[in-house]
Amino acid sequence: MIRVLLADDQKLVRVGLRMLCESDPEVEVVGEAGDGREAVRLAAERLPDVILMDLRMPGVDGITATERIMAVRPSSRIVALTTFDDDDHLYPALAAGAFGFLVKDTPPAALLAALRRAMAGEPPFSQVVLERLVRQAVRARREPRAETAPELTWLTGLSPRERDVLAMVGEGLSNRNIADRLHLGVSTVKTYVASLMRKTGTANRIRLAVLAARHSDVRRPEVRHVP
Template identity: 65%
Template sequence: MIRILVVDDQQLVRMGLRMLFEQAPDIEIQGEADNGAEAVRLAERLTPDVVLMDLRMPGMDGITATRRILAARPATRVVALTTFDDDDHLYPVLAAGACGFLVKDTPPAELLAAVRRAAGGEAPFSPDILNRLVAQALHARSSSDSPTDLPVPAITPREREVLGLLGVGLSNKEIADRLHLGVTTVKTHVASLMAKTGRDNRIRLAVLAVLTGITPD
């Protein structure tokens, strides 16, 4: 059973998420919070597997709450819930340790799948959010006088294939099926890519893939 904590300052959003997750036999809502401070308290008491975290909330925002939850319980998986105009919060919450990003109008089936992927150690994200992260990275590069470190030549041909598929948002299972590999082997390649490139999660790897033009064959 996947235990989740829903954090959003809008009651209607929380109600909609509860109705959705109550229909899933493998997901249990342990609690709800309408602000970051309450999210931190509930996460400590309930120890959820996954936290769905709104970013814009009165008082303590979702970024600070994410950082504090993960400082106390690093194994917790925090998935940020964003809106179409929330670009300013994307990189800060990624730096705070969020493992994934979803827009609030994500279709129900995709949201359920994303929670399962997050609980399984992956990094679910909406494709348009990846595009926005890439746009921010490109802007940062163009505004900087220092060279950008992209150690892609150090990776193997197979790792390059995996990186390209990460860049279009495929899960470990989807990558394994595409490349005719075992899921464990894919996980090993992803871990190796993180170590070689200095990117500490799948979203940063996906951004790297897009920035360097590495795409699936």
């Protein structure tokens, strides 16, 4: 059974989410919160497995609530629910500890599948949200950064193929897209992604994509053959 907490200031949205969740016999809604403060309280009382968290709520917003919940329950799997104009909230939510990102118009079957992925420890995300995060990372890359050489030592430890895969993750490509481009099996790409997360110290694919997008020197230089 997947225990789910719903946090959204719009009651109609919560009702819709509850009806969807309760249509699955393996999902139990253990509580509803209309603001971030209540979400923090219910997370401590009901101990949900997954929290569907709206980012913009009155009083204590979803980002602050995520940070507070993660401070006391770091194993919490908080999936942020976003809208098309939430871009300014994506990075802060990621930094606060959001485990995954879904757009609010995610199809019902995909949302239920996302709950299962989160429960299994695999961060769920809508591809469009990952692409928005990557675009933000690219913009941030153009701004002055404080990284020093020692902080990028992980880059020198990557194989040429790992750099290829990392660069494509940074473009927001799926495992299937990467496999097609590099003529590899999807399982092989998954192995590379897992290795990259370990080597870079990133907790999930979303953070890995953002890291890759922030560094223009990820992809290995093209080999030029001198005639």
